[in-house]
Amino acid sequence: MSKIDRPAFEAQTRLPGLSYDTIRQVIRARAEEHDLPLLCDGDSEIRVHTTYGTYGFRPDRDASLVQITSGREDWLYILKESLSHTVSELAPDVGAAIRWSDAAQSAGNLPPNFQFITIEGVTRIPGGFLRVTATAEDLSQFTPEGIHFRLALPPTDLVDPQWPSLSDTGLTLWPKGAASLHRPVYTVREMDMASGHLVFDIFEHLGGRATEWARSVTPGTKVGLTGPGGGGIPEVSDLAIYTDETGLPAVARILEALPQDARIEVLFQMTDPVSLDYALPSHPGARIERRPAGDRDLADQAIADLDGAADRMVWLAAEKLIAQKLRAHFKSSGRSAKDHYIAAYWSRTADSAAEG
Numbered sequence: 001m002s003k004i005d006r007p008a009f010e011a012q013t014r015l016p017g018l019s020y021d022t023i024r025q026v027i028r029a030r031a032e033e034h035d036l037p038l039l040c041d042g043d044s045e046i047r048v049h050t051t052y053g054t055y056g057f058r059p060d061r062d063a064s065l066v067q068i069t070s071g072r073e074d075w076l077y078i079l080k081e082s083l084s085h086t087v088s089e090l091a092p093d094v095g096a097a098i099r100w101s102d103a104a105q106s107a108g109n110l111p112p113n114f115q116f117i118t119i120e121g122v123t124r125i126p127g128g129f130l131r132v133t134a135t136a137e138d139l140s141q142f143t144p145e146g147i148h149f150r151l152a153l154p155p156t157d158l159v160d161p162q163w164p165s166l167s168d169t170g171l172t173l174w175p176k177g178a179a180s181l182h183r184p185v186y187t188v189r190e191m192d193m194a195s196g197h198l199v200f201d202i203f204e205h206l207g208g209r210a211t212e213w214a215r216s217v218t219p220g221t222k223v224g225l226t227g228p229g230g231g232g233i234p235e236v237s238d239l240a241i242y243t244d245e246t247g248l249p250a251v252a253r254i255l256e257a258l259p260q261d262a263r264i265e266v267l268f269q270m271t272d273p274v275s276l277d278y279a280l281p282s283h284p285g286a287r288i289e290r291r292p293a294g295d296r297d298l299a300d301q302a303i304a305d306l307d308g309a310a311d312r313m314v315w316l317a318a319e320k321l322i323a324q325k326l327r328a329h330f331k332s333s334g335r336s337a338k339d340h341y342i343a344a345y346w347s348r349t350a351d352s353a354a355e356g
């Protein structure tokens, strides 16, 4: 029996002022965009199934009711957060009025997808990366569908770090001001679920707060981790990968996981020549090209390759403008990006542009 038939966790909220017709349109569009199955779609109910559980919406006079069910408490929380985010973008007043039915019992707790990790050590590995080894409390949520996480790093000079907690309406309260947490995304490079052993690789770049943290952190330090989120290992047999350094740990996971008969073309465009030496696992069907940054960026290259390989999945991890360029191309050429992975892994700021 699937999780959908026997949900262990459930939460509801009213969305005051948000009509059923409006939310139904939004859910239909999301389901279409992310290829999610609609379990029913009628005048009295729409239900959509996701990797983490099921959303159901019903009309309630001038409002809508939403019920979320999931097989795991942390997944239920991820779905609640995602809905709050969507609704707040659509109608901030409605987002602020969300009151989750299970909020009272969890008020004051850490969010269910938050855990502490204890740093064991940091070593410099070839390719300009810092390899961080840590012990996590629970890695069971990190499946091939979810290989990324966020660190939650308090300011290094803060003697008494603060951590997030759940409010009495079920929202997450993050420390603010001088106690704000830096929350960059990383990829699980290696893990052992039984022991909690976790390894991730941080690309060293100028001005990076995570880089600075990793250079000075001492064994035994506890920091926060939330996740998973941000995608996983694609289940395909024909894949074209376009990446800079930030995608290399994920590419390594993909090369390790895809079957021997898969065909994988990797174009790795370096922002720094030192990254040439980052070790990628061998795969019999993979062809890996390492190239310095040039006139043609990763989006241009992916666009140039698209016409020759319409059925191949495109996987791109790069700077935000490059990811946006490829997404815009998909849109303007009438192609759906639904079966592809196009992700902004970092954004160049005025500071980083000046640094080169």
Ligand SMILES: Cc1cc2nc3c(=O)[nH]c(=O)nc-3n(C[C@H](O)[C@H](O)[C@H](O)COP(=O)(O)OP(=O)(O)OC[C@H]3O[C@@H](n4cnc5c(N)ncnc54)[C@H](O)[C@@H]3O)c2cc1C
Pocket (backbone or CB within 6 Å): 148, 182, 184, 185, 186, 187, 188, 200, 201, 202, 203, 204, 205, 206, 207, 208, 209, 210, 211, 229, 230, 245, 246, 247, 249, 250, 271, 343, 344, 345, 346, 347, 348, 349, 350, 351, 352, 353
């Ligand atoms: C799904 C996902 C998975 C990721 N996995 C990894 C991973 O496994 N390893 C990894 O190293 N990164 C990974 N990243 C990228 C990482 O989250 C970003 O590079 C992040 O900005 C790093 O935070 P920071 O604290 O180092 O830099 P910040 O303090 O956030 O930024 C400081 C400055 O550094 C610049 N900057 C940020 N990233 C880079 C870069 N790569 N090169 C040059 N300048 C940069 C910014 O523009 C800014 O000016 C991943 C991102 C995503 C979305």
